Amino acid sequence: MKRRTLLLATLAVPASLALQGTAQAAGYPSKPIELVVPNIATGSTDMVARTFARHAEKRIGKPLVIVRITGAGGYNGSRAVREDQSKGYKVLLTHQGLIANYLTKMAPYSYDGFKVGPVVAEDATVGLYVSGRSKIKSINDLLARARAEPGKVKAATEYGTYNHFMFLKLQKEQGVKFQMVEIPGDAGRIPALLGGSVDVIAKIYSGTEDYLKSGDFVLLGEPTGTRAPNAPHVPTYKEQGVDFTFPPYLFTLFFNRDTPDDVVEQWAEVAREVTSDPAYRKEIAALGMAVAYRSPQENTAAYAAIQKTMAELASGAESFARQ
Incomplete structure (x- = not known):
């Protein structure tokens, strides 16, 4: 009977706590994490990042430090994460701008140059x-x-x-x-x-x-x-x-391809919890955006479909009048 009770108690442990235990056993995270925003302060991506960070760091167990790396339509920021070797301590928060950069040859990689994480908010009001x-x-x-x-x-x-x-x-x-x-x-x-x-x-x-x-x-x-x-x-x-x-902005977490899968899954669970939190949902609504959650797998499929649509437009990316 004691063995059965212990087994049921073990099964009753919330998934987030079990995942947290797995992460702690693997030693992640052991220090603050940089959340890289490839856009200017006060922009939509920055607002989502700051809101998400406040709620996520309570669940991830370490501070989330917003780092803005701007320029080249977002390429400078995405490159910093793509070239990072910390395996999970530098996380990118951006959207389909990754695809746009690739198709206009501003970047040599697209969304699939990363491990795609979850969506944490969206905005269809462009x-x-x-x-x-x-x-x-x-x-x-x-x-x-x-x-x-x-x-x-x-x-x-x-x-x-x-x-x-x-x-x-x-x-x-x-x-x-x-x-x-x-x-x-x-x-x-x-x-x-x-x-x-x-x-x-x-x-x-x-x-x-x-x-x-x-x-x-x-x-x-x-x-x-x-x-x-x-x-x-x-x-x-x-x-x-x-x-x-036109598809909405999908504000998404991206990871260097060397990041362990269990770290990405830990973030997916954190994002699931955050996007279910009424306080987070209220704050995102106050920004004029919408809360959304897609798993890394669902999100990868969404990005693939969007890239297919955008690739058909790439030939129209003519030069600009400069001012």
Whole structure:
């Protein structure tokens, strides 16, 4: 009877605690872990990273230190993790920008240059914004002007990034051509739109509310099949008669390929617990994003499908007007 009771008690140990015990036996983690963000502070990736780190470090058992390594559309940061030999002490948090960098030859590797970890949040609200002073008030207005003035409508983006591919997809499917103007980051693109030096930018919904309320910006819609859970009041392009969608940002943990599989699985369990935590879900919602969880296996399949779609657009990645 005692043996049976002991066995049942052992089986009742939560998976997270069992996993923690396995990790401790393997000696991981024994020191603080760097969470590398390949984008600027206050950007969407940085906001997700800081929020996730606060909740994850309580479960992983060591401090998570945010390290921002910017430049080259995210390539500098991803390379730092790809070349790291610490086997789990430098973790990358990014999204499908890895695929965009690869297809535009900014990086010699894609998502499969890493061990793919779990998704910890997503954002499907990469909408198109125009100035409130513009005569453009809808996605149909934008497309009509782009067709009437091929190559004249200035679209601010950054070569080799994910939202650059969104413009390429819109061009290809809607038979229009924009003048691509390279302006890195929201910190550059928002003032450019406010100042009238560009006609349209692509940006997630978070951080635009004040511009929309003041009338400085007009949001033309969202590229989702159904309305995004973090912006349910914003109509999709499909609702406006334009058959255009684009995959959401999948904020994902990536690991150097030499990282042990059990370390990746430990992080998958940590991510599962964090994304189930009501406090984390509330904080992510407050950022204007949505909580999502995909296992490393599910996530790898999602990235493969997205890369297939984006590869068909890569030939359209023409040079930019520089400013």
